[in-house]
Amino acid sequence: MDTLETPNTPPLPFHASAKRPRDLARELGLSEAELLDRHDGPEVVRLRPDIRAVVEALPTLGEIMSLTRNEVAVHEVVGRFGSIHLDGATGLVLHPPLDLRLFLAHWASVFAVDIPDEKGPRRSLQVFDAAGDAVIKVHLRAGSDVTAFEAIRTRFAGKPASPLTVCPYPTTPPAEPGDPKAFREDFAAMRDVHEFVPMLRRHGLDRRGSLDAMDGAHVRPLAPGAATALLHAAGAGGIPIMCFVGNRGCIQIFTGRVTTIKAMGPWINVLDPGFDLHLREDLVAEAFEVRKPTRDGLLTSVELYDVRRGLVAQFFGERARDRPEPPVWRELVASLPRDGAVDPRLQPKD
Known part of the structure; x- marks a missing residue:
């Protein structure tokens, strides 16, 4: 599940909380993107949202774990970015085993996260929508290209002019059907x-x-x-x-x-090499x-x-x-x- 990063906000040390970022953000009344944005330290860098260029740079990372989720399901695939096709606000990644459909109009903020850990740094690129909810997280693995990660962080870093602002999406009523x-x-x-x-x-x-x-x-x-x-x-x-x-x-x-396939509390999980699914x-x-x-x-x-x-x-x-x-x-x-x-x-x- 989404346990590979544990950002926190001052005054606590960055690695002090064992809680998952989503859970901690909820306790603080923040979105997960706001939680990252409020961290004051080198572990989190908010990047310029040059979305197309960020996507096109992802293949340089080598083997990664790509995580996409919603409130009910977490989907994790190990692979490499490649065969990226962007057409306006949509994108397709078809580079088995990685298979993604991207809707870039909802890619509002991007962070480079580098967490110190006794087992070694945990690095990721994390993308959030306008409400501050996670869109996709790209986690580096042992064989990933750290130099490429640092190059992406340096290339797209820029001191934000103001704190991140988020705006919840309006509740959409059920569509009124025609005939x-x-x-x-x-x-x-x-x-x-x-x-x-x-x-x-x-x-x-x-x-x-x-x-x-x-x-x-x-x-x-x-x-x-x-x-x-x-x-x-x-x-x-x-x-x-x-x-x-x-x-x-x-x-x-x-x-x-x-x-x-294993049940753990309310979760049903697939725990296979290269693919994890966690479903509430x-x-x-x-x-x-x-x-x-x-x-x-x-x-x-x-x-x-x-x-x-x-x-x-x-x-x-x-x-x-x-x-x-x-x-x-x-x-x-x-x-x-x-x-x-x-x-x-x-x-x-x-």
Whole structure:
């Protein structure tokens, strides 16, 4: 989980608190970005938000761990930045195992963090949105290029003219749908999943609202614990999955098999070499099986939503481009119990 940095604000020493930055910031009534900005010392440097140039410099770091999270899920992938394509305010990183979708309009502040530790310095570049919430954190590893990190910190450092200001995003009410029948007709005619988001805009729907407009052939509510059951089944069956976790500014994707799945308190965790997932299933308010039409047949996903009806994670089966999804993935999802049913896989054993 997000434990690789422990910034604090004076008068406490920088490394004095064992609390996670998000937890400490909440206790102090700050955003995490404000917490970093108020630190007075060389351990934290606020960088100029020259976002495109910062992104383009990331490959120089070598092997890193990329962390993307929201309130419910933390997604960590070890890899190297490369194959970066920027187009206006959006970006794509497709350099397996690193797979990212970047929404740069929400990249508001950037910090270089270098924490002293008895095991050696812990270095990272951390990006936050306008509300001060983390977008992505790029953590250096033992084999990372420290000289490149220092060069980025030096290149983009500049004494800020004023303290960082943050502005919470306004609460967005659920979208008022247009004609559900017209949406269902368009949806049924969809040939590519990338048509889905523009379709939502045309029909005045958000993603969660679209599920209410779909018919039973395309959406099925799942019982609590769906993600835990899915991960255990995929691990036991050796079924490759795709796991998407995102926030306003970034979506990070893992593709592959999961093997080590462990529950720790409220968290269900995947703890595999090169990939960690930490999911607060108690904060998942709703889960759904969703089947989207494509030219290659129905594409099945499991979608998790929080109490605010925001999408926090998605799971797909791994598939080759322009090929149908594997039947074993469709069978796995079909085996997940419907909402209101009890999944025997999640019951305590005598």
